[in-house]
Amino acid sequence: xxxxxxxxxxxxxxxxxxxxxxxxxxxxxxxxxxxxxxxxxxxxxxxxxxxxxxxxxxxxxxxxxxxxxxxxxxxxxxxxxxxxxxxxxxxxxxxxxxxxxxxxxxxxxxxxxxxxxxxxxxxxxxxxxxxxxxxxxxxxxxxxxxxxxxxxxxxxxxxxxxxxxxxxxxxxxxxxxxxxxxxxxxxxxxxxxxxxxxxxxxxxxxxxxxxxxxxxxxxxxxxxxxxxxxxxxxxxxxxxxxxxxxxxxxxxxxxxxxxxxxxxxxxxxxxxxxxxxxxxxxxxxxxxxxxxxxxxxxxxxxxxxxxxxxxxxxxxxxxxxx
Numbered sequence: 001x002x003x004x005x006x007x008x009x010x011x012x013x014x015x016x017x018x019x020x021x022x023x024x025x026x027x028x029x030x031x032x033x034x035x036x037x038x039x040x041x042x043x044x045x046x047x048x049x050x051x052x053x054x055x056x057x058x059x060x061x062x063x064x065x066x067x068x069x070x071x072x073x074x075x076x077x078x079x080x081x082x083x084x085x086x087x088x089x090x091x092x093x094x095x096x097x098x099x100x101x102x103x104x105x106x107x108x109x110x111x112x113x114x115x116x117x118x119x120x121x122x123x124x125x126x127x128x129x130x131x132x133x134x135x136x137x138x139x140x141x142x143x144x145x146x147x148x149x150x151x152x153x154x155x156x157x158x159x160x161x162x163x164x165x166x167x168x169x170x171x172x173x174x175x176x177x178x179x180x181x182x183x184x185x186x187x188x189x190x191x192x193x194x195x196x197x198x199x200x201x202x203x204x205x206x207x208x209x210x211x212x213x214x215x216x217x218x219x220x221x222x223x224x225x226x227x228x229x230x231x232x233x234x235x236x237x238x239x240x241x242x243x244x245x246x247x248x249x250x251x252x253x254x255x256x257x258x259x260x261x262x263x264x265x266x267x268x269x270x271x272x273x274x275x276x277x278x279x280x281x282x283x284x285x286x287x288x289x290x291x292x293x294x295x296x297x298x299x300x301x302x303x304x305x306x307x308x309x310x311x312x313x314x315x316x317x318x319x320x321x322x
Contacts, residue, residue: 010047032069052187055125069111084119104149134191141203273313
């Protein structure tokens with residue numbers, strides 16, 4: 001693992017006071033507080049490179065150290081444990097991260113990390129804008145809230161292609177031959193690689209797959225419009241999670257599955273009431289037929305949608321006017 005990532009040409013500190021290293025990290029990598037159980041003046045080391053919008057940092061405090069932060073606004077930290085051990089305290093649990101493991105810390109997640117004396121980490125600092133741009137470029141569907149990675153550790157073997165890519169990025173940055181345009185290109189590749197390898201709340205299906213799935217659901221709803229359709233039944237039919245289903249409807253219909261179904265039912269009731277070829281005796285029977293059991297609420301929804309009460313539509317139906 002010592003051959004991975006940054007080498008001595010990127011060294012900023014060696015045998016330094018841990019608080020010197022902590023001060024540099026605060027300015028370039030992320031705001032935090034360093035706490036140590038005992039004094040240790042000369043065991044810390046740090047290598048650092050800025051690669052486009054990325055910050056790459058390899059560090060060791062040379063002593064048991066605790067890093068505490070209320071959160072990292074607008075940045076993600078991808079943390080690779082190269083040596084030793086790290087413990088990440090969560091609200092109700094803690095994660096044990098021995099060497100050879102990777103974890104992503106999301107923006108605004110409280111940070112409480114304890115490093116073993118021999119712990120060495122490689123940290124990739126990524127601005128939120130880079131991942132947002134990756135979603136836009138690849139046409140991945142990002143929810144309204146911030147992109148959030150699952151807080152589960154990965155083994156190096158699971159992310160071998162990402163590690164190889166970051167090693168190449170480090171080599172390019174240290175060579176001094178890479179142009180700013182080349183480094184910016186690497187930024188885009190790293191962002192895309194992270195999004196495709198790690199688990200998060202972004203829907204990654206291609207737009208074509210989205211369209212086919214949504215079209216199939218529209219047909220399913222149209223064919224069963226009088227049934228008691230729910231988001232759960234649509235998710236079961238399409239073999240999607242509820243989260244993915246909601247994202248799909250937000251993308252294609254700009255509404256929730258429940259509101260979409262209700263709107264289609266209202267449209268079908270309106271079409272029926274306005275169809276002069278149908279023999280209709282009263283509105284109540286039609287409303288109940290399409291699952292509207294609260295008739296007062298049904299009338300309000302109908303009027304807000306079509307600008308008239310359902311009884312007015314029925315009168316027009318009987319008079320044969322549009």
